Amino acid sequence: MSDILDAILERGDLAHLALFLWACVATAQAHLALRELGEATRRIDAFVRELARFNRRCGSDS
Structure with missing residues (x-):
C-alpha cells in the first residue's frame, strides 16, 4: 500500500x-x-402577480 501512496505523491x-x-x-x-x-425568482414573480391582481381588483377606484 505504501508503494502506491509513494507513487501518487512522487x-x-x-x-x-x-x-x-x-x-x-x-x-x-x-x-x-x-x-x-x-x-426565489419564481416565488417573487408569483407574489408580484398576486399583488397586481389585488391592485386591479381593489385599486381601480381612483
Missing part, C-alpha cells in the same frame, strides 16, 4: 485529485445556488 497525482475534487464541489455548490436563485 508524480503529483494527489494534487490533481485534490484540485479535481475541489472543482467538483465548487461546481455542485454553484449549481445549487443557481437553482435556489431560480426558485
Whole structure:
C-alpha cells in the first residue's frame, strides 16, 4: 500500500485529485445556488402577480 501512496505523491497525482475534487464541489455548490436563485425568482414573480391582481381588483377606484 505504501508503494502506491509513494507513487501518487512522487508524480503529483494527489494534487490533481485534490484540485479535481475541489472543482467538483465548487461546481455542485454553484449549481445549487443557481437553482435556489431560480426558485426565489419564481416565488417573487408569483407574489408580484398576486399583488397586481389585488391592485386591479381593489385599486381601480381612483
